[in-house]
Amino acid sequence: MSTPLDAKQEQALHLLQTVFGYPAFRSQQAQIVDHVVNGGDALVLMPTGGGKSLCYQIPALIRQGVGIVVSPLIALMQDQVDALAEVGVRAAFLNSTQSFDEAMRIERLMRAGELDLVYIAPERLMTHRCLELLSVTPLALFAIDEAHCVSQWGHDFRPEYIKLSVLHERFPDVPRIALTATADQQTRDEIIHRLQLEDALQFVSSFDRPNIRYQIVEKANGKKQLLDFIQAQHSGDAGIVYCLSRKKVEEMAEFLNENGITALPYHAGMEQSERYRNQARFLREDSIVMTATIAFGMGIDKPDVRFVAHLDLPKSIEGYYQETGRAGRDGATANAWMAYGLQDVVQQRRMIDESEANEAYKRILGAKLDAMLGLCETLNCRRVHILDYFGQHSKACGNCDTCLSPPISFDGSVAAQKILSTIYRVDQRFAAGHVIDVIRGIDTDRVKQWRHDQLSTYGIGSDKSEAEWRALLRQMIALGLVAVDYENFSSLKLTEESRAVLRGETKVQLRQYKKAEKAVKHKRQSAKDFAEANLDDVEQKIFERLRWWRVETAKAHNTAAFIIFHDSTLREIAKAKPRSLEDLRGVTGVGAKKLESYGEELVSLIAEFL
Ligand code: ADP
Ligand code: ZN
Numbered sequence: 001m002s003t004p005l006d007a008k009q010e011q012a013l014h015l016l017q018t019v020f021g022y023p024a025f026r027s028q029q030a031q032i033v034d035h036v037v038n039g040g041d042a043l044v045l046m047p048t049g050g051g052k053s054l055c056y057q058i059p060a061l062i063r064q065g066v067g068i069v070v071s072p073l074i075a076l077m078q079d080q081v082d083a084l085a086e087v088g089v090r091a092a093f094l095n096s097t098q099s100f101d102e103a104m105r106i107e108r109l110m111r112a113g114e115l116d117l118v119y120i121a122p123e124r125l126m127t128h129r130c131l132e133l134l135s136v137t138p139l140a141l142f143a144i145d146e147a148h149c150v151s152q153w154g155h156d157f158r159p160e161y162i163k164l165s166v167l168h169e170r171f172p173d174v175p176r177i178a179l180t181a182t183a184d185q186q187t188r189d190e191i192i193h194r195l196q197l198e199d200a201l202q203f204v205s206s207f208d209r210p211n212i213r214y215q216i217v218e219k220a221n222g223k224k225q226l227l228d229f230i231q232a233q234h235s236g237d238a239g240i241v242y243c244l245s246r247k248k249v250e251e252m253a254e255f256l257n258e259n260g261i262t263a264l265p266y267h268a269g270m271e272q273s274e275r276y277r278n279q280a281r282f283l284r285e286d287s288i289v290m291t292a293t294i295a296f297g298m299g300i301d302k303p304d305v306r307f308v309a310h311l312d313l314p315k316s317i318e319g320y321y322q323e324t325g326r327a328g329r330d331g332a333t334a335n336a337w338m339a340y341g342l343q344d345v346v347q348q349r350r351m352i353d354e355s356e357a358n359e360a361y362k363r364i365l366g367a368k369l370d371a372m373l374g375l376c377e378t379l380n381c382r383r384v385h386i387l388d389y390f391g392q393h394s395k396a397c398g399n400c401d402t403c404l405s406p407p408i409s410f411d412g413s414v415a416a417q418k419i420l421s422t423i424y425r426v427d428q429r430f431a432a433g434h435v436i437d438v439i440r441g442i443d444t445d446r447v448k449q450w451r452h453d454q455l456s457t458y459g460i461g462s463d464k465s466e467a468e469w470r471a472l473l474r475q476m477i478a479l480g481l482v483a484v485d486y487e488n489f490s491s492l493k494l495t496e497e498s499r500a501v502l503r504g505e506t507k508v509q510l511r512q513y514k515k516a517e518k519a520v521k522h523k524r525q526s527a528k529d530f531a532e533a534n535l536d537d538v539e540q541k542i543f544e545r546l547r548w549w550r551v552e553t554a555k556a557h558n559t560a561a562f563i564i565f566h567d568s569t570l571r572e573i574a575k576a577k578p579r580s581l582e583d584l585r586g587v588t589g590v591g592a593k594k595l596e597s598y599g600e601e602l603v604s605l606i607a608e609f610l
Contacts, residue, residue, distance in 0.1 A: 008037050012058050019061070019087050021569075021591035026051050028203045032177070033058045036141060041200035042177045043147070043191060047207045048325030049303075052179045056143035059177075060117050061089065065138030066110050067117045070125055071145040072158050075276060076300070077119045079283065083563045084117060088593030093119040094130070113138040122149075122160035131170065139174045142167050147178035150194045151187045153364055155294065155319055161194075168196045176200070181325060182318050183207055183390045207321075207390045211328045212336050214382040214400040216375075218471055218514060219341030222311045223252070227259055229309065229337055230289070235261075237306035238282070241291045242323055244312035244347075252291040252311065266292040284560045297323060303330035303562055309337045313344035316368035317375055317389045330568055340376050342432060342474035349477070350486045373478035378402065379409045379511060412510030413501065415461070415472050416481065420502045422457040423482065423492045426450070431490040436461075436469045468513040475510050535574060542609050543574040549605060553598070564598075565589055577606055 005013065012033045016022050025033070028044075029051055035042055036059040046052050060067025071077065077093035084091035092106045092115055109115050110133065124130055148154050150161040167176065178191055183204065192198060217225065226241065241256075243249045246267040256263035264278040282290045283302050290296060294314075308327040314320040320338075328334025352365045371389060378385045383397040396403050422439050423430075437444050438452050441459025452458060461469060473492075476482045481501060483493040500506040535543055547561075547570060554561040565573075569589030578584040581599045590599075 008062060009034055011062055012037065015058050015061055016054070018592045019089065020054065021087075021587070021589045021594065023588060025054075027205050029054055032203050035201055035203075036175050036177050037062050039173075039175050041175055041197055043188070043197055043200045043202045044177060044179045044205075045183045045188065045203065045207075046179070046181060046205040047209055048181045048322065049209070049301075049329030049331075050181070050205055052145075052181075055179065056141060056177050057084070057089065057117065059175075060140045060143075063140035065113055065140040066115050067140045067143060068125075068134065069117060069119045069143045069145060070122050070164065071119050072122060072149055072156075072161075073146070074121050075279060079301075079560060079563065080119060082557075082559045086559075086563055086594065086597075087591050089117060090115045091117040091119070094124055095119075095121045096124070107133055110137045116140075122158060122164060126160055126163050126166070131166070134171065139171060142171070142174055142176045144176060144178040144195065146180060147191045147195065148180040148182035148187050151182075151190045153190075153361070154182065154187060155315065165194060165196045181322055184318055185391065187318070207387055207392055208383065208394065209325060209328065210397070210399065211331055212324060212334050212399075214324070214336050214386070216338045216340055216382065216401065218467075219339040219344070220467065222339045222341075223255055225339050226252075226309055226311060226337075227256070227261075229335075230256070230261055230307075231259075233335065234307050236287045238285075238287055238302065238304055239289045239307040239309065240297060240305060240323075240326060241289060241309045241311060242294060242314075243291060244293070246293060248311070249291050249293055256289055256291065261289055262287065263289040263291050266290055266296040268293065268295040283562075284554070286561070294319065294323065297326050300326055301329065302326075302560075303566055304332075305329070305334070306332075307335040307337060309339075311339060313338075313340055313348050313376070314372060315348065315365070317371050317386060318368070320372060320375070321386060321390075330566055332568075338376075342470045342477070345373065345474055345477050346432075346484050346490060349484060350490075353486050370478075370480075377475055377478050377511060379407050379509075407514065408512040409509050410512055412472065412475075412508045413504070413506075415464075415510065416476060416501050416508045417504070418457060418461050419469075419473055419476060419482070420494060420498050422455070422460075423494060424502075425455045425457055426452060428485075428493045429488070429491050432470070432473055432492060435492055436466055436473070439469060440464070440466065464513075467515075471513045472510060476508075479508070481508065535571065538609060539574045539577075542577065542606060543570055545605065545609075546570040546574060546602075549601070565594070573602065573606070577610060578603060579607070579610070 016025060032042055032044055032055040044052060044055055056067060056069065074095040074097060077095060081091045081093055094103055094106055110118060144164060149156050149158040151157060178195055178197060241252055243252055246269045249265045249267045253263040253265040264281060266275055266278050282288045305327050308324045314323065324336035327336055348369055352362055352369065355362065375382065375385050381396040381403050382400040384394050387394045418439055422435050426435060426438060434446060437447055438455060438458055439461035441462045443453055447453050473482065477484060480495060481498045483495045485491045485493050501508055550561050550564050550570065554564050566589055569587060572587045576583065576587055580603060581595060584590055584599055584602060585595055
């Protein structure tokens with residue numbers, strides 16, 4: 001920027017560099033900080049890992065009084081507060097996990113204005129006692145994190161969030177900053193409306209996460225495919241595997257452990273203490289795979305998650321993008337991998353159909369699922385498709401499966417007609433398995449019992465494998481050309497749209513079936529290789545020594561390794577080989593407090609190598 005900075009902007013940059021140890025603001029951070037420092041309301045939409053926290057942390061440091069952070073994630077508050085304490089920021093939290101005495105102590109500090117930031121769960125905030133406390137506390141700002149939780153249509157809906165408009169009513173002069181990584185227009189409108197942010201300035205960042213490679217494969221045997229994927233590309237890496245059901249979460253953890261991969265389960269049906277324990281291990285250790293339902297992960301800011309895998313179809317692109325966004329927050333290469341098949345489509349459609357929701361809600365769920373299916377079936381760049389969904393136009397990325405190995409599309413009209421006429425000839429009373437048996441001319445007992453071997457379509461598709469027919473049928477269901485009747489044994493039905501195809505009036509473009517490829521070992525591209533590639537032998541030794549030092553230090557402080565320093569910072573130290581505190585000061589991620597806490601130790605540790 002060419003315009004000179006004013007005093008507050010100077011101060012913001014100074015805090016960024018000295019407290020957090022970062023040389024410059026990223027994307028829109030500077031403008032957001034400036035706006036909030038000057039008392040404005042803001043709505044911040046930034047992808048996971050984009051750097052939302054600094055947008056309220058720095059204004060809270062500059063403005064008089066205490067910054068209140070509303071967050072639904074009480075399990076993570078301790079880590080957030082620890083991380084801030086590490087850089088010398090006075091932070092605390094108020095939630096149900098702490099003792100009465102401890103809460104009293106925090107409240108006293110708040111009233112005295114002796115804290116910079118306090119994290120509070122929304123249900124706590126809404127209590128009479130807490131609102132009274134706020135009215136006698138000098139307030140710097142309100143940050144409403146995970147603001148999409150106000151959206152009734154979203155999967156993270158929290159009823160208490162809706163009540164947060166009270167903050168505006170009771171404290172009209174305190175600036176509010178709402179933050180989220182969910183960016184579709186509907187959610188955005190709901191946040192503005194429900195939190196009364198009509199006058200807030202909106203800051204919408206690019207949603208692209210260029211370091212994440214998207215990959216959606218045909219599901220054959222999901223478990224085995226996942227194992228191949230992890231073994232080939234992510235051995236020793238931290239990752240998250242999402243499954244739909246609690247049972248499957250448990251099974252997958254067991255299966256991975258049997259195959260030598262340390263995996264822990266996480267779902268809402270587990271004892272809370274066990275859930276916390278597993279989450280803490282995942283955060284603190286280097287190479288744990290978490291198998292989880294979507295109950296896991298909101299707000300998880302472990303920077304070095306190298307892959308996110310989906311074994312079941314997410315319900316929407318928002319959900320998919322939020323979950324995959326937990327990979328690669330440190331900016332190093334990461335994979336988003338998903339296995340998807342006919343059964344997924346059938347199951348998700350059924351869940352909507354059978355839900356208790358009203359028709360309007362079902363329509364919204366259906367539209368969201370259709371968009372997700374569109375992403376799975378696309379013949380074009382996945383990233384272009386995703387960003388387009390969030391209203392952002394882009395070019396083919398070169399870092400997704402469809403860019404790297406473009407799918408072949410073909411005129412599938414004849415294949416589609418074979419499927420449709422078979423469905424018609426079996427009176428729309430049979431499910432996928434039987435329909436495919438008839439098309440392929442398999443003489444099962446059921447085929448014989450119903451004399452379906454007499455049908456004119458019996459065996460007209462013997463040239464294709466069962467998997468191929470399943471893939472074609474899946475696409476037709478995704479396209480709405482075939483419906484599934486869940487109330488009648490999942491039998492397949494024709495739809496309005498399918499008649500035009502049967503009559504040959506519309507053509508159907510389909511994706512050619514690709515047999516599941518075995519993941520190739522030498523393609524391995526984990527963060528460690530990435531790091532190693534950039535360091536010479538001595539630097540690599542220093543880096544390894546530094547990681548050891550970090551493990552010990554984290555243990556001594558009873559905190560997570562990444563809270564001490566990120567890998568990227570250790571890598572930079574190994575390259576810079578600082579001989580003095582002054583040399584070390586320039587390294588990204590080394591702020592004044594960390595320099596003071598660890599500087600001497602690090603310099604003498606490096607000296608051993610020089
Ligand atoms: P979000 O909340 O948007 O998911 P975070 O606030 O947790 O993201 O930030 C993601 C990571 O990026 C963190 O490790 C943070 O320290 C780092 N980061 C944020 N802003 C900057 C910056 N200006 N320069 C360097 N690193 C940054
Ligand atoms: Zn692409």
